Amino acid sequence: MNTIKAVVFDLYGTLYDVHSVRTLCERLYPARGDAISRMWRQKQLEYTWMRCLMGQYKDFESATVEALRHTCGSLGLALSPAGEASLCNEYLRLAPFADVPQALQRLRAAGLKTAILSNGSRHSIRQVVENSGLTSSFDHLISVDEVRQFKPHPEVYQLALDTLNLDKADILFVSCNSWDATGAKYFGYPVCWINRSGGVFDELGVSPDLVRRDVGDLAARFPVAGALENVS
Template identity: 60%
Template structure:
């Protein structure tokens, strides 16, 4: 890879654990929390992709609400309006993975510009990073709202290139979502895939440039590069 002049992170499932809402789901339907959270996330992703293909964009909060309503009906686990509101609010306060705060601190200490590029709305991105106390780690919070379509459409990835004012070849894109990493690699970013679960990479004609099991490993890799340089 060429010299990296900035790092762009995906938000959901990469820096933050979407299933940190499972505990709250469990309070409404004990023992079913992770099942609810898993299907909710699956439908949330499907709805962003389908909305993009249909040319009927809605913001991420709406896709999230719609996905939760479907999940409740599909699993026949009723959630009243107050419960759905509470769960969607919890999605604005999901928790970072344990290694993330220190890893971001170490990357920032290297004077590396850090950004988030997410399908989340500007409001949802800001809410998540503020609730976790990590907003100050990022120079840019970039939302798919600006493109009015969701990743993995190329116009969303271009937002980060334009915002950082660097050629895409000099921006490392980091995601734990293989479909997202594939989209970014197809666009032309060098890509680091965070594979926490030890899964195979998606068969979409792309391969990540670097694979790590956690963000701390990415930091170690950067520190080695700097030491070698």
């Protein structure tokens, strides 16, 4: 197997905690924060998949707003324009997982290129990364806006090849979302699934090359030379 030259990360749930919005949800809707956060995220994903299948692309911010409105309606919660704006803005200030900053430093110190390939818009990816102070940790921030499709559409995974100008075997794709890891594996990338929750990988005909509990675990056990065959 070729030597890995770049690591391409999913953003939402892999590097950044999508449920860090729970704090504001709880403040605005006491005792409902967790329910809002979880339904909001699930509906957000469903809307990206549905729009991809229907050929009705809207950017990630639109999916986020529409999913929040549906969530509040489903839970019988009143959503004011100010509340909607405040909650959606939290998606631009997501907190990185504690292991992420040092892990990125370690991978880059090993001579690896690092990039994000995300369903987020150009604006949302840039804002999340800037607001967390991690801009210098990435060589590229790649948005699905370029192809107006959402993961796991193959055109999205092609974007990393086009941006990095590398072969598939040179790029390790990393995601906590097993459906995303599955899409990347079918596309032809070596894949690492970040299993933070101790879950079970989706039964869709392929398996990840690596499974790690978090990004820090991946970086700590990654050889300096980047040879994937030496990682177990």
